Amino acid sequence: MAERPYIVGNWKMNGTRAMLSEVRAIDRSSQRLMKVEVALAPPYTLIHAVHREVEQIGVGAQDCHPGVDGANTGDISASMVADAGAKFVILGHSERRENHNESSELIRAKITAAVEAGMRVILCCGESEATRDAGDAEAFVTKQIRESLPDVLDNPTDQLTVAYEPIWAIGTGRTPTLDDIAAMHSSIHSTLVDLYGEDHAAQVRILYGGSVKPDNAKELLAVDGVGGALVGGASLAAESFLGIVLAAAEAQDQ
Ligand SMILES: O=C(CO)COP(=O)(O)O
Numbered sequence: 001m002a003e004r005p006y007i008v009g010n011w012k013m014n015g016t017r018a019m020l021s022e023v024r025a026i027d028r029s030s031q032r033l034m035k036v037e038v039a040l041a042p043p044y045t046l047i048h049a050v051h052r053e054v055e056q057i058g059v060g061a062q063d064c065h066p067g068v069d070g071a072n073t074g075d076i077s078a079s080m081v082a083d084a085g086a087k088f089v090i091l092g093h094s095e096r097r098e099n100h101n102e103s104s105e106l107i108r109a110k111i112t113a114a115v116e117a118g119m120r121v122i123l124c125c126g127e128s129e130a131t132r133d134a135g136d137a138e139a140f141v142t143k144q145i146r147e148s149l150p151d152v153l154d155n156p157t158d159q160l161t162v163a164y165e166p167i168w169a170i171g172t173g174r175t176p177t178l179d180d181i182a183a184m185h186s187s188i189h190s191t192l193v194d195l196y197g198e199d200h201a202a203q204v205r206i207l208y209g210g211s212v213k214p215d216n217a218k219e220l221l222a223v224d225g226v227g228g229a230l231v232g233g234a235s236l237a238a239e240s241f242l243g244i245v246l247a248a249a250e251a252q253d254q
Pocket residue numbers: 010093165169170171172209210211212230231232233234
């Protein structure tokens with residue numbers, strides 16, 4: 001991978017202001033790990049507070065509405081999260097696809113809105129266990145990526161990160177084999193080459209997500225084509241998240 005590994009914490013529906021002390025600890029320690037790019041995606045309610053707290057690490061959102069403004073009670077637009085301090089948005093997470101019936105078409109509209117608001121996007125993709133067992137995982141993920149990416153990405157190098165998160169590995173303590181991860185990341189890279197050409201695709205980091213912990217991070221991050229990790233549960237405490245950041249720095253040295 002061309003760039004530094006990228007370790008992103010997705011706090012999901014967790015976190016109150018009491019957790020800002022964890023953010024401070026993550027930020028201050030990440031200062032010593034210049035080899036790794038670190039970011040957190042807290043819930044909307046904490047984006048601004050986290051943004052004000054950090055000096056070294058990035059801050060992002062977990063979603064945005066595809067519209068610009070208007071009568072959408074309870075929704076938050078891309079420019080609103082950008083105004084709160086977010087520099088990127090996670091889109092297409094399987095929890096949103098499942099719990100909110102988000103289609104690839106809607107995700108495409110959200111990516112467009114995020115990019116137009118000047119933000120980077122982490123596009124999530126990943127198959128269910130049934131799809132993997134049927135031998136269709138790579139075809140499924142390729143289709144998800146092709147259908148979710150809009151034409152507006154004129155500069156994917158700066159605008160896009162892809163996160164491969166097999167649904168059955170999220171929050172379960174299970175992970176694919178290292179060979180399966182390598183094969184999927186290679187397949188995703190090929191899709192990006194088809195879409196954007198070799199030079200651009202080489203710069204788009206492909207993260208792995210799903211039960212990344214301090215004790216498995218080093219081997220997962222050493223897999224060919226893995227450019228970082230999208231971390232759920234283990235990002236909620238500074239100690240475990242920093243363990244993963246440290247593993248990324250070590251994997252980089254090897
Ligand atoms: O969904 C994830 C990150 O977006 C992964 O969650 P866990 O790390 O808790 O498995």
